[in-house]
Amino acid sequence: MSASGRASIGLLKRGWHEIPDVMGSGVMALIGLGLGAISFHLYYNVKDGDNRRYKIEYTVIRHDDPRAEKVRKD
Template sequence: MFKPPSRNFSLLKKGWNEIPELIGSGFMGLIGIALSIFNLHYYYKNGLDNRKYKLEYTVIRDDDPKAAFVRDPCEC
């Protein structure tokens, strides 16, 4: 049987022919948002929230789970 092409795909094809800069930048924007979400998830999952330079001091006790991820600032 013959299946007609989906309307969404033909709309993307028409948009790509008429306004390629908008379709291309929208696609790149979606890729950037997806990569940002992935990297933020990785950042917070692995405990990389160790800011080297802060405006306020934070006291972390030995029994706090964040203490395992704290680095000595002189180790750079």
């Protein structure tokens, strides 16, 4: 292991002992950002989240277009 690797581990240990609330909240923030990115990908990109009910501009989709199956008729 290089010297900079040991220094960064030592810095994390020192931070955990001196300011545990800041270090803990930083870890929770990283977990929250990761879960948010995963849920955005699963619920928006995979399930066609861009299929808005009311669009700003008029769009014509032909019946043979693959996007026509995803159009909701609410």
